[in-house]
Amino acid sequence: MRIFVIAGEPSGDKLGGALMKGLNQLHSDITFDGIGGPDMQAQGLQSRFPMEELSVMGIAEILPKYRALMTRINETAAAAVQWAPDVLITIDSPDFSLRVARRVKSVSNIRTVHYVAPTVWAWRAGRAKKMAEVIDQVLALFPFEPPLMSVGNMVCDFVGHPVVAEPKASDVDALAFRTDHGIGASPMLLALPGSRRGEVSRLAGVFGKSIEPVLSRHPDLKVVVPAAAPVVDLVRDQVRAWPVKPVVLDPRGVPLAKTGNLKRAAFRAADIALAASGTVSLELAAARTPMVIAYKMNWLTFRLIRAMALIDTVTLVNLVSETRFVPEFLGPKCQPDQIGHAMLQIMDDPEAQLQAMDATMQLLGDGGEDPGLRAARAVLMRL
Numbered sequence: 105m106r107i108f109v110i111a112g113e114p115s116g117d118k119l120g121g122a123l124m125k126g127l128n129q130l131h132s133d134i135t136f137d138g139i140g141g142p143d144m145q146a147q148g149l150q151s152r153f154p155m156e157e158l159s160v161m162g163i164a165e166i167l168p169k170y171r172a173l174m175t176r177i178n179e180t181a182a183a184a185v186q187w188a189p190d191v192l193i194t195i196d197s198p199d200f201s202l203r204v205a206r207r208v209k210s211v212s213n214i215r216t217v218h219y220v221a222p223t224v225w226a227w228r229a230g231r232a233k234k235m236a237e238v239i240d241q242v243l244a245l246f247p248f249e250p251p252l253m254s255v256g257n258m259v260c261d262f263v264g265h266p267v268v269a270e271p272k273a274s275d276v277d278a279l280a281f282r283t284d285h286g287i288g289a290s291p292m293l294l295a296l297p298g299s300r301r302g303e304v305s306r307l308a309g310v311f312g313k314s315i316e317p318v319l320s321r322h323p324d325l326k327v328v329v330p331a332a333a334p335v336v337d338l339v340r341d342q343v344r345a346w347p348v349k350p351v352v353l354d355p356r357g358v359p360l361a362k363t364g365n366l367k368r369a370a371f372r373a374a375d376i377a378l379a380a381s382g383t384v385s386l387e388l389a390a391a392r393t394p395m396v397i398a399y400k401m402n403w404l405t406f407r408l409i410r411a412m413a414l415i416d417t418v419t420l421v422n423l424v425s426e427t428r429f430v431p432e433f434l435g436p437k438c439q440p441d442q443i444g445h446a447m448l449q450i451m452d453d454p455e456a457q458l459q460a461m462d463a464t465m466q467l468l469g470d471g472g473e474d475p476g477l478r479a480a481r482a483v484l485m486r487l
Contacts, residue, residue, distance in 0.1 A: 314447070
């Protein structure tokens, strides 16, 4: 069997590596071709060019990189058609992936699979219909996505979210983290103001002021900030104005495995988390860490997004569990007093949120077959 597989960023490479591992487990004779990073290469892929060329081609960079991107799109589509695989699998990176799929479909009958459904449940629902023109099968991370993505002849299979396959820190790991960082039995707040400079700049001041009500009731409060490598220096600069000096976890120069273990231990050790909106809510749910979500953006941007939104919450735990137990403070509501009050309420009574987290993880496939293996089974089942 011949499978042409494409990923354009590290998260896609991780999904691709797990999928390829599953395919190798289920089928004894598979040859891979395409584009991917270290995880996919470890499963037998020789990438046609460095995946990093696509990783830098986000929305902000699309215009200056347009010519290079179009060249790679055309090269990749031509290579896939010439190689004539049994299936073309594209993983996330829709700006690149779906353009390749469209070119391949225009000159062949090669089956196309796209891994990670677009967020049609949040906005721009018409994307599903457009995808159905070039994609035969979608592999979905969330259980509510298949009905929304089953459009025309395009089928959608829920395969589970990769968060359920991640290692989990134990109570022993959490205790060791508290001991190593001088936290002991004190209440611990985990602050996660984002991984991009813009996010940190907008949220760090709000987060610092939000800590004040919690500190008033819990004067021995300890704060930990797991910082992303590109923004460590900015985080250190921003937290100087906070009412309590936080422990900033710096991943630079630390082996990736150790960084991941330390971050998971910090999540497990925390009594409450204040986090920017994003997939981090699922990581917190996996660690059973109660949370409050906050996000600040330009007023006009917020109004435009709110006008287009199809949902009343952006927090994935709320969406998957079909509850609203994770408080969120977005746009104009991103106010320190309200956020601090919500953190105190959750610290006093986290049970409803913990139950929502448990339900979320179960619905995402926790305790079941590895999502990579489920994805592989879904691909083979449809061939």
